[in-house]
Amino acid sequence: MASRLKHNGYRIECCEHCDDSGDYLCIAEKHLITTDAAVDKLCADMQLLAEHLGVIFDGWETRIDPG
Numbered sequence: 147m148a149s150r151l152k153h154n155g156y157r158i159e160c161c162e163h164c165d166d167s168g169d170y171l172c173i174a175e176k177h178l179i180t181t182d183a184a185v186d187k188l189c190a191d192m193q194l195l196a197e198h199l200g201v202i203f204d205g206w207e208t209r210i211d212p213g
Contacts (some may be wrong), residue, residue: 147172147199154191170201 147170148161156174172211178184196203 147195147201148174150199157194 148158151172151174152158154176154177159173159175161170161172177189192203192206
């Protein structure tokens with residue numbers, strides 16, 4: 147997943163086991179100009195990637211810079 151995200155312009159902050167459950171946490175960062183279309187595409191792209199890799203996409207956290 148980290149490799150695919152890097153290929154799509156993301157900077158990987160963390161990609162490692164979370165705990166003894168075997169779950170992974172992958173935190174990727176990318177600067178994005180927010181528009182409704184950009185956010186919709188981001189969500190759809192992440193969901194498709196997660197489905198392709200057999201993992202769960204549980205959303206994102208975001209910083210908003212008002213400019």
